[in-house]
Amino acid sequence: MAQRMRTENLKAWYGMNQILKGITMDIEKNAITAIIGPSGCGKSTFIRCLNRMHEVNEGTRVEGKVWFEDQDIYAQSIDPVELRSRIGMVFQKPNPFPTMSIFENVAAGLRLHGIRRTSELNDAVEESLQMAGLWNEVKDRLQHPGVSLSGGQQQRLCIARALAVKPEILLMDEPASALDPVSTGHIEDLAIKLKHQVTIVIVTHNLHQAARISDRTAFFLSGDLIEYDNTKDMFISPSDKRTNDYISGRFG
Numbered sequence: 376m377a378q379r380m381r382t383e384n385l386k387a388w389y390g391m392n393q394i395l396k397g398i399t400m401d402i403e404k405n406a407i408t409a410i411i412g413p414s415g416c417g418k419s420t421f422i423r424c425l426n427r428m429h430e431v432n433e434g435t436r437v438e439g440k441v442w443f444e445d446q447d448i449y450a451q452s453i454d455p456v457e458l459r460s461r462i463g464m465v466f467q468k469p470n471p472f473p474t475m476s477i478f479e480n481v482a483a484g485l486r487l488h489g490i491r492r493t494s495e496l497n498d499a500v501e502e503s504l505q506m507a508g509l510w511n512e513v514k515d516r517l518q519h520p521g522v523s524l525s526g527g528q529q530q531r532l533c534i535a536r537a538l539a540v541k542p543e544i545l546l547m548d549e550p551a552s553a554l555d556p557v558s559t560g561h562i563e564d565l566a567i568k569l570k571h572q573v574t575i576v577i578v579t580h581n582l583h584q585a586a587r588i589s590d591r592t593a594f595f596l597s598g599d600l601i602e603y604d605n606t607k608d609m610f611i612s613p614s615d616k617r618t619n620d621y622i623s624g625r626f627g
């Protein structure tokens with residue numbers, strides 16, 4: 376498989392607190408990469424470094440390299456806002472724009488990219504909602520507020536919003552942890568379907584979820600990458616005792 380992103384000796388801080396201790400890791404194209412590890416090990420910080428969201432918080436610092444194809448995303452020439460449309464993100468808690476309709480939630484990013492023609496907007500909104508598996512549920516109420524949807528639908532709306540600007544990578548930070556099992560199933564099915572178009576990196580606390588949907592799994596512990604392998608291999612025969620202890624439920 377081709378490589379889409381690579382981190383080299385990636386270190387990150389919140390103030391004086393070093394969270395990532397030097398992560399070197401390839402992210403494969405059109406695959407789902409799961410990041411697992413106990414609470415506070417730096418999973419979210421890691422994926423937030425992949426689209427320069429970490430620097431949005433005050434007092435943060437990043438060292439090392441993050442390559443996206445052959446571009447250093449921390450190079451001065453990179454516009455972080457533009458970068459985040461190519462490397463989209465979905466958060467733990469669904470966060471539709473509260474004052475906007477379902478339609479406008481998805482159209483907002485397109486408008487920012489200069490798309491104004493109604494027919495083009497309509498087509499792109501429909502396509503994104505189709506991709507997010509939400510179209511059939513909302514097509515008759517596109518003007519209703521985004522926040523009028525259920526939690527699982529709101530999360531798929533946020534995925535549609537991220538997909539609308541055609542990202543190459545989608546970062547998902549525990550996207551199903553606030554959802555019921557049926558909605559969780561929708562998100563998992565969706566991730567599996569989307570990976571043919573978008574490379575996915577997902578942070579999850581749910582080991583079954585990582586095992587079900589991911590191609591590769593990275594196990595983090597206290598800011599270090601302990602093990603990174605094909606998901607099946609890692610879950611069947613982890614090579615590090617700490618990985619084994621974690622996936623067999625001995626801690627975390």
Ligand SMILES: Nc1ncnc2c1ncn2[C@@H]1O[C@H](COP(=O)(O)OP(=O)(O)OP(=O)(O)O)[C@@H](O)[C@H]1O
Pocket residue numbers: 389394412413414415416417418419420421432580
């Ligand atoms: N905004 C912040 N300001 C200061 N410290 C933070 C902030 N966010 C996270 N941290 C700290 O960074 C460390 C790593 O947090 P991070 O959210 O990356 O871990 P995680 O593995 O994703 O955890 P969880 O599974 O609980 O979400 C933790 O010690 C946390 O307290």
